[in-house]
Amino acid sequence: MSLAKRVFELQQVEFSIQGHIKQLEEMDLRIRHNDQFEQAEASLKTAESERAGIEKQYKELDAEAEAPRAQIRQITDKLYSGKIKNPKELVSYEQEAGLLKASLAKKDDVLLDMMEKLESGKVGIKKLKEVYKTALGAWESEKTELKVLVDEVKKELSELEKKRGELLSSIDRDTLAAYEGLKGRKGQVVVKVEQGRCLGCRVALSVNELQRARGNAIVTCGNCGRILYLS
Ligand SMILES: [Zn+2]
Known part of the structure; x- marks a missing residue:
């Protein structure tokens, strides 16, 4: 092999080494990160935390509504017990019950609205979990394939390095x-x-x-x- 040919070969081998290193870096990145999976994971987390927030609010509001509910029950019991004979007293209890019911109705509307959101959130989360599982599965199988490829490329790289060493030792310093x-x-x-x-x-x-x-x-x-x- 002429000297020029050896230098030419050295250059080709070095280009190939660079290409292999780049390939390894890209594969390593694809093993460590996957956009689709990361997006699916983030969407699922957001939906879960949003739903948890609504659930917390729901519980708080539902607990608040417990007091007027109990009051209404007490008044209703009194009204139907037959113990109250005074018509004025009866009217006054009915009015109080009416006011409590009106205020409770507003809370119940909000609670119902939240309940609907919780239900649709549940459906959304179920779908997002499917997307997450699919993305994870796809990434796992991609990783398995990539790891095989990485081994092949590494093997080729070590052969190229060996060849480079041989060429280097066959070319004079100047x-x-x-x-x-x-x-x-x-x-x-x-x-x-x-x-x-x-x-x-x-x-x-x-x-x-x-x-x-x-x-x-x-x-x-x-x-x-x-x-x-x-x-
Ligand atoms: Zn020229």
């Missing part, structure tokens, strides 16, 4: 320094020559450059400075 020095550039820094042109900048190479590139020395493009590789 050539490596030239290669490393070009690395700040975007994309390929070792480029193929095709039909007499540098594939890095598409400029036609001189006869001299082409001749030198055919040899075993490292030749850079006179126009863009990239290392040329003539296959």
